[in-house]
Amino acid sequence: MSRPAASAEAREQRINQLLDAAISLWLQHPGRVPSVAEVADRAALAKGTVYLYFKCKEDLLLAAHERHVAAFFDALIARASRRKRMDFDDMMRLTREHIVGVTAFLPLATLVAGLMHKGVSPEASQAFDRRIAERLTTAGELLCNHFALPGAAGGVRLLMHSYALILGLWQLVGCEQPICTSADVSAMMLPDYPSELDAALRALWRGTFDQELSHA
DSSP states (O other): OOOOOSSHHHHHHHHHHHHHHHHHHHHHOTTSOOOHHHHHHHTTSOHHHHHHHOSSHHHHHHHHHHHHHHHHHHHHHHHHTSSSOOOHHHHHHHHIIIIITSTTHHHHHHHHHHHTTTTSOHHHHHHHHHHHHHHHHHHHHHHTTTSOOSSHHHHHHHHHHHHHHHHHHIIIIISSSOSOOOHHHHHHSOSSHHHHHHHHHHHHHHHHHHHHHHHO
16 A cells, blocks of 8 residues: 655655656657656656655656746846846846747646646646745745836736736747748748747837836
8 A cells, every 4th residue: 555755755755756747748649638647657666655745647648747837937036036126138047048948848838738627636736826826926026126017917917918928929930840830930930939929028028018118
């Protein structure tokens, strides 16, 4: 019989084993969600161990996605907590390191968006929403120390708009099977997704601050 890990450190280690295994399997076969048995086998743990921490295979992938998102927010909050003034280049560096540069981040985010209302348990979905909202609010508040934003709500909106742009542009032109396949349209874009993303995010942030300044 599987038992929960005795310490918080051991519990975290087991969970990370399972999340690493789930991501590895999914990247090998992105057309389907790996089963609980497959994940347990890849992690060299008993199948029952998975159910100590996750109700279903979809919850596993949601947790893997949350780990990605948490890493980005942890890095952003750590940087924004420093006195040294942040600028847009700091945000792009964090975006490249923790979102664009993480192989599974954007494809997994796309998959999870479809699973949130189909497969993911309500408990896991609600807990995910709550924790992400907390991180968003903290980050939004801290960004006000560095940028001309109208309070935490303005910071949250800018981060949400930025994420929508990052994910949407990736789905449009950056992924292996992009939505946009028109050669004429592609010829008008910058030569690669990172370059196009940089330009698009700069325009979004510049427009946001210009709008705020005009309303001041």
